[in-house]
Amino acid sequence: MPMKVSDATVSTFDTVFQKFISEAPKNKANLILFLADEDPSTSLSWCPDCVRAEPVIYKKLETSSDDVALLRAFVGDRPTWRNPQHPWRVDSRFKLTGVPTLVLWQNDAIQGRLEDHEAHIENKIDALVYGSRLEDHEAHIENKIDALVSGSQLEDHEAHIENKMDAPVSGN
Known part of the structure; x- marks a missing residue:
């Protein structure tokens, strides 16, 4: 089954997230990937961990036979993300500390997460997505x-x- 991908920024997140939640029951797995924006000078993410993790995450999800929804939530440029008051750092639902962060969203809550230092590890992605x-x-x-x-x-x-x-x- 194809992976369904939605993109959101800090300013569009609430609208995109509501749609993501409303469609969640149709999918076997609903994931949110918080990641850094692209650096306009390189066309790559300013975050080296994101550059390493993204292709691994996409490969694992694209090869799934299950219906998977992925909401990519872009945290902004480096100065925006570094702000201790960044909306997703202080949001009680997410409490982000680093990017990339891949979360499994089920029953209106985070059921599991992979933080920046482990988001690229294939067996951990499998365990998060497929669990039991x-x-x-x-x-x-x-x-x-x-x-x-x-x-x-x-x-x-x-x-x-x-x-x-x-x-x-x-x-x-």
């Missing part, structure tokens, strides 16, 4: 492996191999 569904999937795979290793399927396969090895080799 990932654990359920891993348990299902482990059960399948256990069944193959201990079950009759393995014994049947071994017997088949032994029969092949015991069969006479036809010569010319």
Whole structure:
């Protein structure tokens, strides 16, 4: 399924966020990625952690088979973000301390978050996005492996191999 992406700035956030919340029940995962604006002189984010994390996050979300919504919330330029009174630093819902910050939004609250120093780590992104569904999937795979290793399927396969090895080799 395609990832649904919305963009917001500090000034447009409330409107975009309300739409994001209203559409949340349609998605398996609803994420907000707080990140730095692009530096106009380089066309890259002024935040090196954002430059490192963004492609990893996008790759993980774009390959998901689930409906995923991503709200990219741009914090502004460096001086705007550095202000201790930045709206998302003081907002009790978000309490941001760094960028990038990837949050899982469910039931009108943050259910998990990855801060700047860990937002680029693939298995942490998976754990945040898929949570218990990932654990359920891993348990299902482990059960399948256990069944193959201990079950009759393995014994049947071994017997088949032994029969092949015991069969006479036809010569010319």
